[in-house]
Amino acid sequence: MNEKMSRRTALKTMGATALGLVLSATGLSTLTSSCLVTNKDANKGLGKCKKRIILYFTGTGNSLYVARQLDNGNAKNGENIGNTENTELLSIPQMMKQKRTDFEADEIGIVYPIYGHMPPYMVRQFIQRAHLKADYLFAILTFGARKCNAVEIWDGIARKAGYHFDYINTLMMVDNWLPNFDMNEQIKMDKHIPEHLAVITSDLASRKQWHQPVTEEERQMHAGFMAYTKLDPEVGFLKKAEKYFVVTDSCIGCAVCTQVCPRGNYSLETDGVKAQGDCEFCFACIQNCPQKAIVFNKVEDDALLSNGEVNPKARYRNEHISLMDIKRANSQK
Secondary structure: OHHHHHHHHHHHHHHHHHHHHHHHHHOOHHHHHHHOOOHHHHHHOOOOOOOEEEEEOOOOOHHHHHHHHOOOOOOOOOOOOOOOOOEEEEEHHHHHHHOOOEEEOOEEEEEEEOEOOEOOHHHHHHHHHOEEEOOEEEEEEEEOOOOOOHHHHHHHHHHHOOOOOOEEEEEEOOOOOOOOOOHHHHOOOOOOHHHHHHHHHHHHHOOOOEEOOOOHHHHHHHHHHHHHHOOOOOOOOOEEHHHHEEEOOOOOOOOHHHHHOOOOOEEEEOOEEEEOOEEOOOOHHHHHOOOOOEEEOOOOOOOOOOOOOOOOOOOOOOOOOOHHHHHHHHOOO
């Protein structure tokens, strides 16, 4: 009898070990460990895996990277591709393309880059049209240099759309604003992204109720910026692609620009690539062109673009994000 019990125990041990090896090899170990619930916890109503939807807008990959890292804590070594059993990552440009407006989960988050301290115009449009149903709403705003009162701006936009976000925070990352920054210099800066992401992840895990504070100085800085740029505060950056971007002779007709623009502003014609239409100024086209064949035009009547760009030879895409990732997120084809 003792011998039989010993064999049974041995088989159980071997089976558990084999299962662990399979899960580890397939990258499912983290997900499984985060979702397993003991009978004791289940009886108490604890340990249920919460459904989380993360809606994101990305041009050069920063916000997509953040969205993946907020995938219910299942990111591994900064390379999580998202869409695990309990988290759904959804591209806002794709949702707009599909005209999908209804979203329901335990938690819904929005991740986007700020342009002039404001959300991309498409994100404004999205929150005005979307129907979000969740117990907990959060927003993470990525920026590169100054955030000013971006948190208050989003809170105001969301409230006008009928939503109160429980948690709004910002995250400093590489600044992709080519008119002011050299991308080669930006990527050298240590902006402590992993440390700040860890704080945000912990906050969301506990469903913290918090909006990052805004100072009066930051409000005044934004007011000065708006006066200088003469941007419409109800729109933000929404430019004409044909006015601001030039396709040079370096273009080989690879059509990458036609696949990464969230508005589908680029087309491949018989006489070359053409850009036309309302532009979010996300820089997906100019930053992701493999030939660096797209450059800024010097727009004399625009205070921000009158000098072109700092280093036309330097471009940026988040190191954890591939060109195919950007295409999947933004392509309007």
